Amino acid sequence: MIAAHDVWMALDTLARERGLTPSGLARAAGLDATAFNPSRxxxxxxxxxxxxLxxxxxxxxxxxxxxxVFAAGLEKRPLPHQGLERALEPEVAEGGMWGLPLSHLGQEGLFDRHGLPIGSAWEEMDCPFSLPPPAYxxxxxxxxxxxxxxxxxxxVLLPGVPVRAQDRVLLVAPGEAPWVGIMSDHPPGMIRPFDAPEGAGRPVPEGEGYYLHRIVMTTA
Structure with missing residues (x-):
């Protein structure tokens, strides 16, 4: 069962990963600066x-x-991904996730036809806020x-989560170098590298074998 303390601790962890204090997060959310302070x-x-809520x-x-995603991390339960079976087995240890270095993502056999991670090439990696598959x-x-x-x-990426303009994303395809950037809205359907000006980037291919996954969190 989830406890109130668990919710607060998870929120603190996410805030720290983004360089925010409890008061900084509260202000950014448009709340009283003391709303998330431990004393309250x-x-x-x-x-x-x-x-x-x-x-x-x-x-x-x-x-x-x-x-x-937040709730699934608290409950340590499978994340929603269109009813598909979990592709990565067996389970990793608590506090770990399946992952790979960015430079290894161009190899064959890493994702099934739905874009979910599969295969034996994945490594167990430590992560402060671990999520079960299909997150990686x-x-x-x-x-x-x-x-x-x-x-x-x-x-941390989660296949199946809708991608919106200004989301950070990863584009992967077998045999190709991965692309990481921001989903552009001017023009739409483009991935803009982090250091590129607005309007520059690469269009998202529509062919089979290309998978666009949303970055749902980052860790230092």
């Missing part, structure tokens, strides 16, 4: 109070974290993502 998490009789949703919007983690081992993501950082 008690209900007066020593128990931890539940965070209101409205405040949680506003915080998750700032953190760019879907509610379904990619360790940045090149300068492709500079200056936003430096070598040694990691990104």
């Amino acid at each position: 998490r008690g209900d007066g009789d020593g128990r931890v109070r539940w965070l209101s 409205g405040s949680l949703l506003r915080a998750l919007d700032v953190l760019d974290m879907p509610l379904s 983690v990619v360790r940045i081992d090149t300068d492709l993502c500079e200056p936003v993501l430096r070598e040694g950082a990691s990104v």
Whole structure:
């Protein structure tokens, strides 16, 4: 069973990964600066109070974290992915996720026809906020993502989550170097590298074998 303390701790973890203090997150969410302070998490009789749904949703919007992903991480349950079977087995240890370095994502046999991770090439990696499959983690081992993501950082991706304009995304295809960037809305359907001006980038291919996955969180 999820406890109120678990919700607060998960929110703190996500905020830290984005360089936000509890008060910084509250301000960014349009709330009173003290709304998420530890001193305000008690209900007066020593128990931890539940965070209101409205405040949680506003915080998750700032953190760019879907509610379904946040809840699945708390419950350690499979994430929603269109009813497909989980592609990565066996389970990893608690606190770990299946992942690969960015430079290894061009090899064959990493994803099934639905874009879900499969195969034995995946490695178990540590992640501060682990999610079950089909989420996976990619360790940045090149300068492709500079200056936003430096070598040694990691990104967590979730196949099946709708991609919107201004989302950070990863485009993968067998035999091709991966593309990481921002989903552009001017023009639409383009992936803009982090260091490129607005309007530059690569169109998202429509052919079979190309998979566009949304980055749902980053870790330093």
